[in-house]
Amino acid sequence: MxxxxxxxxxxxxxxxxxxxxxxxxxxxxxxxxxxxxxxxxxxxxxxxxxxxxxxxxxxxxxxxxxxxxxxxxxxxxxxxxxGPGVYSSTIGFDKALSKQIFLRNGIPTPPFFVLSEATFQEMGAVAALSVAGQKLGFPLVVKPVAQGSALGVRIVKEEEELPEAVRSALHYDDRVLLEKFVEGTEVAVSILGNRDLVALPVVEIAPHGGFFDFDSRYTLGATDYYCPARLPEDTSRRVVEAAIKAHRCLECQNLSRVDIIVDHAGTPQVLELNISPGMTESSLLPLAAEAAGMDFKQLVGRLVELALEKYS
Ligand SMILES: Nc1ncnc2c1ncn2[C@@H]1O[C@H](COP(=O)(O)OP(=O)(O)O)[C@@H](O)[C@H]1O
Ligand SMILES: [Mg+2]
Structure with a gap:
């Protein structure tokens, strides 16, 4: 071809x-x-x-x-x-919309607020930040609504740092998401398939320096990965169920990678769904495929097959 x-x-x-x-x-x-x-x-x-x-x-x-x-x-x-079509891509890249849809489908996602740049400029929304912060509690996570690779994402430990973190996130997008910080085990689940779905083994992400920021992702050795994740069997099952549910409710085809933090109660809190996950040497999807016995070439071959199946 x-x-x-x-x-x-x-x-x-x-x-x-x-x-x-x-x-x-x-x-x-x-x-x-x-x-x-x-x-x-x-x-x-x-x-x-x-x-x-x-x-x-x-x-x-x-x-x-x-x-x-x-x-x-x-x-x-x-x-x-x-990969997924227009509907899934438009929603998947928009963390605010995705999270609304997750909630409506009973998929746990951390509590959050969304503010647009215009609310700061035209309505003085900066005065609402401390209230939002108190409601979510500290630390909290500030991130651009639509961005990737952890660009513009900051973990805010106290109220004083909030305005600056928001300003910084607004460099990346015109909307900012304030999200409750979830302590627990970070994992990612890659789903392959159109109608019949296969979840690849869950990858556990253990960055050396706190959270999974840009450098932890693309610097060799900066993060430890465990695949399959070191989770109890029933927790792993719940993680996979949540990922499949997220994939289905965003009507994804071919593939997606769902980013999740498993909180201390064992609940998978879905952060976001990626429709074009990385395929670099240090990326999560190829790692998960490898653990399932699929080398990189086979993975790419499978993605081509799935794409063609979508059109047949
Ligand atoms: N609510 C949260 N609690 C704890 N850590 C978080 C939270 N949200 C994001 N993170 C950290 O920030 C990283 C990037 O966030 P994510 O929502 O996946 O956006 P991106 O699209 O940039 O990957 C995550 O991989 C995780 O390490
Ligand atoms: Mg992510």
Missing amino acids: RIGILMGGRSLERDVSLRTGRRVSRALSELGHEVVEFDVDESLVPKLKKTPLDLVYIALHGKFGEDGTIQELLEILDIPYT
Whole structure:
């Protein structure tokens, strides 16, 4: 097959996307496909219109790659693509919307408030911050509503740090999420499938320096991973159930990776769902696949199969 691969682009996660993209590109070639690489810029759509492709592999992360934008363009151009569609992408990239949907479907997610930049500029919302902080309790987590790779995410220990953390998150998006800090075990569950779903073994994430920030993710040795996670069997089962439920209620196809913190009561608190999880050497999905006996090439092959199945 002739497979186009979209990577890079102008998102803040450009470098991670290039690493994902090059690795996937190599695997696709080894699987015998003809690969055409596209580093996303303003020439993309004209190029796509000129290049006959059987499938596009989306190796983009972050804005435009994960938020439904590129998916919508590919729908317009009638080009089949990997991963979830427009609906799941639009909601999955929006942590505020996702969390509302999780709650309505009985999926536990940490308590939260969302404020937009406009409420600060036009309504003096800064005066509401201390109230929000008291309601959620400290420490709490401040993050941009729509961003990835932990960019703009801060753990705020006391009220005085709150305005600055909010300002910083607003550099990444025009809405900010204040979320209750959950103490416990951080895990990620990758789900593969369209109708029949397979959950890959749960990956436990143990960053050396506190939380799973950008450097803990992409610096070799900065985080310990355990796969399968060191959780009691029934807790693991509940984690997988929560992830599958999240995948289903966002109507994902092909794949997703659900980020969860298991609190001290053993409840899986779902943080977010990723529709284009990283595929770098240190990423969670390939690690989970490996634990399930699927090497990187087989994983990429499976994602291609699942994408084609979606269109058949
Ligand atoms: N409510 C929370 N309690 C504790 N840690 C959190 C919480 N939310 C996020 N984190 C930490 O911040 C990281 C990034 O948060 P996440 O919501 O997954 O956003 P991103 O899209 O940037 O991955 C998580 O991997 C976790 O380490
Ligand atoms: Mg995450």
